[in-house]
Amino acid sequence: MSPVDNEIIHKQLNWRYACKKFDPTKVIREQDWNILTESFRLSASSYGLQPWKFIVVQNPELRQKLQDASYGQTPVTQASHFVVLTYKEQLDEAHIDKFVAETAKSRGVDPSALEKFKSVMVGDLLKGPRFETIKWWAQRQTYIAMGSILTTAAMMEIDTLPMEGIDQAGYDKVLNLEGSGWKTIAAVACGYRAADDKYQHSKKVRFPASDVFDYR
Numbered sequence: 543m544s545p546v547d548n549e550i551i552h553k554q555l556n557w558r559y560a561c562k563k564f565d566p567t568k569v570i571r572e573q574d575w576n577i578l579t580e581s582f583r584l585s586a587s588s589y590g591l592q593p594w595k596f597i598v599v600q601n602p603e604l605r606q607k608l609q610d611a612s613y614g615q616t617p618v619t620q621a622s623h624f625v626v627l628t629y630k631e632q633l634d635e636a637h638i639d640k641f642v643a644e645t646a647k648s649r650g651v652d653p654s655a656l657e658k659f660k661s662v663m664v665g666d667l668l669k670g671p672r673f674e675t676i677k678w679w680a681q682r683q684t685y686i687a688m689g690s691i692l693t694t695a696a697m698m699e700i701d702t703l704p705m706e707g708i709d710q711a712g713y714d715k716v717l718n719l720e721g722s723g724w725k726t727i728a729a730v731a732c733g734y735r736a737a738d739d740k741y742q743h744s745k746k747v748r749f750p751a752s753d754v755f756d757y758r
Contacts, residue, residue, distance in 0.1 A: 558696035563739035564620040581694035585687035593630040593680040611712030617703045622733035628724040629680040703731040
């Protein structure tokens with residue numbers, strides 16, 4: 543038996559939509575926000591390397607500047623919480639070493655036992671052909687994390703808006719990311735829909751299962 547009823551999952555996935563107008567008077571409870579941050583942190587990533595950093599922007603002045611860098615989209619300032627998703631522009635051995643050390647600590651093993659695992663990651667991502675496009679790899683991993691929070695929030699009936707329509711370089715400037723090794727890829731506004739957001743009543747449009755699944 544599924545830990546969560548299948549009908550509930552289906553219902554919440556249909557409940558979710560890209561919220562375009564948030565109610566600024568409604569704030570996500572701390573305990574609920576903690577679950578959402580865990581959804582980010584526990585997200586899947588290739589090798590488990592987590593080449594991301596999530597910036598939770600709370601300062602109203604910064605959020606106003608980010609709204610300006612988002613072509614005026616009001617969810618940036620209206621939503622209860624606003625998260626900027628950044629990726630590690632250039633993966634390096636130091637990041638892999640940090641992950642190996644954390645793995646050894648978490649699993650109670652000697653780091654030397656993970657040398658083969660490390661060499662596979664270094665060979666694939668730093669010395670192999672994928673290194674030429676490693677920033678695109680890091681961006682794809684970060685999008686996996688975005689998907690995780692959208693689904694988790696839907697289960698909790700917390701609204702979200704995934705945002706790609708932003709000036710990424712403008713975000714980097716506002717958040718002082720230039721030269722830090724981290725770059726903006728997208729953002730997610732989180733909160734509760736305004737009663738008059740007309741998009742909440744729009745029927746969800748998806749291609750039929752027969753178009754998107756190919757069983758072989």
